[in-house]
Amino acid sequence: MILVIGGAHAGKTEFVKKHFNLSESDILDASENQNFQNAKCIRNYHILIQKLCEENADPLAFTERLMQENPDCIVITNEIGCGIVPIDKSERLWREACGKSSCLLAERAEKVIRMLCGIPAVIKGKCL
């Protein structure tokens, strides 16, 4: 498992395509499709979490399942927790679920890469 995190449009997907030599068809957009079992890479994981929250599903249980059923996957997710705590409860819960899922993925991942201004920083595991 490799986790790639960073703000919106920080260059995460572009980096993954280039570095891991993946084409668009290798990357599952989790905002459109949740069939992660055979995906080499999943992007927009934070949107998937939002959908799970809306459906009252358990995002952490889903994340556990992903790690078990597709342990070599590259997961791309946005960092969304660095702002004002939302007044709306569902937004708040989504935000918290994103943070917790990222912690869970990072704990098990062999490598965690954080993108900032298009520059990858390896914050866990061996360098690139």
Add this chain to the structure above:
Amino acid sequence: MMILITGGSKCGKSSLAERLLQNISKNKYYLATMKPFGEDAHQAISRHREMRKAKNFITIEQYTDIDKIQIPAHSAVLLECMGNLCANEMFREDEIFYPVEKIIRNLKFLHAMTDMLVIVTNEVGMDGISYSAGTMQYISAMAELNQNIAQMADTVIECVCGIPLVIKGEIPC
């Protein structure tokens, strides 16, 4: 020693802070600044209080005026968190108080009483949204507090999905 830990929501800041203090068993205080809101909060707080007790923390709830707490000299304190303390000092009754000076003064007092002070804060200014004037003032106060505390601190850590990124000093062994 003063350590500042910053990061976003649910990024693992608290567990990291607890880990940094895990080898201290005596006079270890958890300074909780969050005001309980509703019955659920009271239940969660008593649950957390018990959990921390098992980790040798004595919980003190102090929502404002953190210089009022009574602890012995050479204590270790985990302050959680600056985001709540700042809001509590700022939004009292109908007025808005700009709390930076007072909080920094109180922190200096606390720093002098402790051998180890770990402060958990939040990154609140990165969502790009324009809020009401009061909230914008809060974002500004938090930014000013974080910068001031980072200057005083020996170590500053940004926590990213549970991973500590040291941005000043080093993590004590």
